[in-house]
Amino acid sequence: MSKLDSHLAKVLKDFSISYLSKRQNAFECLDFEALRAQLAEVKDRTIGQLQKYLKQFEEQARKHGSQVLHARDGEEANRLILDILKKHGARKLVKGKSMVSEEIELNEFLTKQGIEPRETDLGEWIVQLDRERPTHMVMPAIHLTRKEVAGIFSRYLGKEVPEEIPALVRIAREELRREIFSAPAGLSGANALIAENGAIMLVTNEGNGRLVSTIPPVHIVLASIEKVLPSTQDALLLLKLLPRNATGQAITSYVSFIAGPHKEAQYIILLDNHRSRILADQKFKEILRCIKCSACLNVCPVYKTLGGKEFSHIYMGGIGTLLTAWIHGLRQSKKLAGLCLGCHRCEEYCAAKIKIADLILALRERLNEELGKPFWKRLAFEGVMGHSKFHRNAFLLAGKATSIISERDGFLRNLPLFLKKYDRFRSLPAPASKSLSQLFKKSFPREKVKKARGKIILYPGCLVEHFYPQIGLAASKVLRALGYQVESAPALCCGFPSANGGFNSASRRAYKKLITKLDDSNYIITLCPTCATMFTQIGPKLLDSEQAEDLAKKAFPFSRFLLEKEKQKCSDLFPSEASARCVTYHESCHHNYILKASDASKKIIQMAVGKEILEMKDPESCCGFAGSFSVDHPEISEALLEEKLALIKNSGAEIVALDCPGCLLQIRGGCHRKGYPIAVKHTAELLAERLKN
């Protein structure tokens, strides 16, 4: 944890918990899914005719006496603002919160020109006095403690100030009022530009937005072009989602609609800064739907662990990674793109239905194409995994060496020092001495099951194939008990890890090879949610073939198959008396957010154990495995695992069930390291143990 700040981790963790419950209350009686679908539709429709609506906005705003200016890029916007300030003889500019002004680094520019920019949002002001950048779009100074803020204020005022939040807020009120009343010009952003009447909408809590737009004689509005919306009604739709999704408030303290100048003049600067380029890209244009609510940050496991200072260029987190790539350049986005776990949680919460995690995958591919591929990933994804024989033989060889490299309990002996960071926090499994396909031949000779109800091909995924074959055997046992003939798929990688690393052609090759080797069957049953994602979603997109489409319809995650196709029969499989042991359930990210199959798993488990699951707190929080992520970022992986283990332990359960072999590796290894007497089981294992007879 050395690289991570423990105060920050605590604040962010508390925030993410309080955020979720406040948000839930704020959306009470509202249909979030319907609202965000509506917003996405309005946004798409508007950016589809962006020039038309911008023109209408401009005409209407001019009628009110506003002056509308266009800036191609940040440099031009900075120049325009400087010219306005010079024209009005202003040497100071008071600012409301504006992420766009951060984007174009306005403060740095004005300071160099001898003009004093003064932030008036409390968080922004603190960060400015500390010569830092915001680390959260809505709460810019979330990384600082009250003690640190008191220190910053003391240095600024040249006198000691108390380390109490109300006192600090009072100081800000007094100081900033003085600044606002003495400034000849104020700048604000805009949450929406309304085309039908030329008004802007400003959403704030503190009230500084009202002051900087009302008190100084000159008001400058800096807004990026995708902020335009056709009507007031559309702006109200945005308002229904924005505060609820941003801070869990039904509405903020202040919302102002302003049409035309209050006093001397109002200038509205419409900034493009690469947005027209984004708009022209069919794949990425949906990022222009973003309303900057920052829900994607609030729920991101990596943001929660690292904070916005590490996980940002200027824009933060998942959406920030995408905006950075387009606005500040691919190179600047490279580190950020590597920080995405690919858990897809952000997509569940995005107010505008942006497929953030999917787009980060696409971005990784572009990064590989344009900036070159990292060596170890090329070796892994294009070298080893790209060649099925090599891949298989490496594991078989390792399996043979198992007795030398591992302890009796199935975990590796301690790793050498230079690899220590990977197994310090979790024991790593040793490869099984016999792979699933080898065991399968022995356990279930290829005979026809009498009066079989159909044929199932079991696709175990690499971890089950080579490390946890017992999960595969357990699943077959259950499926055979239902009367199916079960066969194991050839030991070939599905190609997901390559796609996840941005190696689409390697992924396509792998998936194509796999599916040509699959026999005909009624169903493909998967034991790993990422493989299931490959069969049901990524594969068909990569290959665009009839066979891939056909497989997508036949492929089911194990638990969903049982619940959707065999619910009735399943109830006869398990004894009527309840299990003596208590089971909790960990919701694996891909199983949960992409396949949406956690409920199916819980229902089927409850059926098997004959009683309710003992819910842990925050069952959906990520365990930190995420495939190659835990190799790239062991310290984040460790922090997330620590948290997960605490939640599991506090649940009081003796068994934690889950549906992802990756999570199983991480959590089982973590429990082993800590000496927790908790059994970690794949749903298939749990079910097989509960079978009658």
Added chain:
Amino acid sequence: MVRSELVKLFIRKAIASGAEVDRFSTEREAADFVVAFLKEKGIERIIAAQDSQLLFKDKKGVSFFEARASEDFLQAEAGLVMADYGVAETGTLVRLDENDKEKMTWTLPPLCLCLLGTERIVPSLEDISEVFSKHLSQIEIPSPQVSLVTGPSRTADIENELSIGVHGPSCLKILVVEGKTK
């Protein structure tokens, strides 16, 4: 929703947002309350939007001062305005302001008193979106504004802990009066 339910919902939501709410059956009663309240608090420097000044025409013990320049607003201890609408869903007050002075009256002083007629309460913002639209389209007014205010000014910028009264009022008192007002 019947009117009485709507009023109840508005009051519940306004209180949840941190506002204080009192109910009166007539404007006269509300005005009497304001006079007594200000006297009790020892507040003397009050500014008021024109619409609400009328209520106090014949009241003794309360006088309003006129703010000529922006700086004058800083002297005021309380601001008195009348809301055009109340939004029950969120406990929000709505004013269709026509100039910056009206807006500053309920933004700058630390105490904000706002009168609201029960008949002016609507279920949600969508119910008055047409009104907003119309108001904002007027070009004969120099700067049409719509202000939505919900609870006192707030921030959670330090350690995500709630504090009130950053840039706007730290106390918002809503006087709900039976009938129409204005």
